[in-house]
Amino acid sequence: MKKWLILFLSFLCVCSIQAVEGRKKVAVVLSGGGAKGMAHIRALKVIEEAGIPIDYVVGTSMGAIVGGLYSIGFTTAQIDTLARTQDWKYLLSDAKDRKEQPLASRERTEQYVLSVPFDKKAKETLSGGVIKGRNLAILFSKLTEGYHDSIDFNTLPIPFACVAYNLVNGKEVVFHSGVLAAAIRASMSIPGAFTPVRLNDMVLVDGGMANNYPVDVARSMGADVVIGVDVQDTLKSADNLTSLSQVVGQIVNLIVENKYHENVLHSDVHIKVDVSGYSSTSFTPVSIDTLLARGEQAARSQWNRLVYVRDSLLHLNPSDTLPVRPEHLVSMSDSVPLIASIMPEERKTDNVFRLGVRFDSEKLASLIFNAHMLLGEEHRSLADFTLRLGKTGFGRLDYTFGIDRRQNWQSLLSYQFSYNDIDLYNKGHRISNYSFLRHHAGVAFQRNWHDIRCTLGVAYDLYHFNDMLVAPEMNIPDSDSEESFFSYYYDMYFENFNKRVYPTQGMKWNACIGFYTTDMWRYKGKTAIPIANFSWEAALSPRSRFTVLPAVYGRIIWRKNPPYSLYNSVGGTSFSRYTEQQLPFMGISYMEMTAPNTVVGAIKLRQRMGSNQYITLTNNIAFSSGQLKKLFNEDHFYGCGLTYGYNSIIGPLEGSVYWSDRTDKLGFLINLGYEF
Helix, strand or coil: CHHHHHHHHHHHHHHHHHHHHCCCCEEEEECCCHHHHHHHHHHHHHHHHCCCCCCEEEEECHHHHHHHHHHCCCCHHHHHHHHHHCCHHHHCCCCCCHHHCCHHHHHHHCCCCEEEECCCCHHHHHCCEEECCHHHHHHHHHHCCCCCCCEEHHHCCCCEEEEEEECCCCEEEEECEECHHHHHHHHCCCCEEECCEEECCEEEEEHHHCCCCCHHHHHHCCCCEEEEEECCCCCCCHHHCCCHHHHHHHHHHHHCHHHHHHHHHCCCEEEECCCCCCCCCCCCHHHHHHHHHHHHHHHHCCHHHHHHHHHHCCCCCHHHCCCCCCCCCCCCCCCCCCCCCCCCCCCCCCCEEEEEEEEECCCEEEEEEEEEEEEECCCCEEEEEEEEECCCEEEEEEEEEECCCCCCEEEEEEEEEEEEEEEEEECCEEEEEEEEEEEEEEEEEEEECCCEEEEEEEEEEEEEEEEEEECCCCCCCCCCCEEEEEEEEEEEEEECCCCCCCCCCEEEEEEEEEEEECCCCCECCECCEEEEEEEEEEEEEEECCEEEEEEEEEEEECCCCCCHHHCCEECECCCCCCCCCEECECCCCCEEECCCEEEEEEEEEEEEECCCEEEEEEEEEEEEECCHHHCCCCEEEEEEEEEEEEEECCEEEEEEEEEECCCCEEEEEEEECCCC
């Protein structure tokens, strides 16, 4: 009897102690996995729905990003929206926001798919990683506003920890304190891809190198129950190790294999997400949506287990069902100060190799190479060499010399050699096929502002024609003949579109007047030929997904019978498609000859579908006349087209169906890549 009484009193004592201590503590552990870690967001949402209070959050790499934001009060809905609306191509680069770049920088960089800086010292070029993380640093600074000081992570609304790997001694580093954004940035620094974070005497990289599923860290923090969300790849067989990324991923997984399995065994609920078919770089909108859905699916498959955990928590009070924490307000203001410890050093790199690629069904494949080099620091003298290979090829060399210290005024010397083999049409009928060589040399003075450029210059152009096939009625130079011009011009150009491709706001316009001569004063004994070019285009978005783009442009030649090499033409989707004087016109893909005075009015109606797909309806009308006063009373023609576009990582992929009453024919054009 006494024995049973002692046991009963012991039971009451244990219950009293548990009542004092409260319920068991729950930790959520989020593994590393790059883009695959998007699955964590919806898995967290399901854990919340199950009514499980979360006392600790521990993460590695992408798990550290999601877990860190969740720990300071971001809701799963907010993190979900952030993940789906970010421009990941921009974030995972060091490119500056288009609004920050001056006009000259935009023009130099935006037609290329690959840019590789080079320097006298290779180590200064890469700095330990291809991506310095400039844009991620800016984003982390904005998202962690209010937590920029060094703090104890146990004082956050939900105590937090994340894991990094120290390259100096090969040891795991667990962050329980410090600057939150710096800890997250260190935890996701994939070796070779991102520049490591240097902290004190440590060089820190991705925590997945040491502990990709840190259940043991959660236990050491005091967690009684651990719910883990795991997006780590399973080990691959020999047949599936066929790419460099797969081999590297396998090596990393093998390094942490023993610790990973040990941590899986110590998980009370192990939510294993099916990430087959996706990699750490799967940041496309479709991939993100799929991974989010798979995270939710994996968590719901463990629903009964989650409910059991909830019901087994001792003395669970209604107030404990969901964590009581302040909701973090998302700040995306540019006024938020940047965190110095994660902001890479802004070192200007003027020496860059660039490569551009384009394919379309009219001109076939084209390649463009560019080398941009700093020759002198004092006056910022720069050399720029460009080579384009394709149906319309050229080589161009530019030398720029800064006149004033601020580099607002510049002098330019340029030379270009180009070759063209062109079919020329008139009202849909081919009137000539000709090839010519063009030599262009010029000197100019330029004044630059952020969005505008003014240029005053003089140029010499020499055209050498050969292999001419010409209709008898055309007044065209004979084969092996030459035309040459000295010209004087003044050009003004403005552009502030928010995007180069598929802009939704902004405007661009251009106005240029030039005088063409044969002896630097007159044209063949007569007055110089004045030629004016103008264009205007705007992007207006009455709705978030719908954009209207009106445009008007033209070219006016004040001479009834201008020389052949200066004659107007329309066709294609961009200015100067084949020759300098060609104007774009939807409905005609080749060069259609027009009169000396030609003006085009156009309007595009564009609807965005999803994140990167667009449908564009284009209507345009051209007016052409030999006399400016009769411009709208003589020849005019209409064209229209419907275009599907996908904004891919290497430029727009587009397919267009078009028609024009000039030819009365239906046409089709496919193109991939930026115009150049």
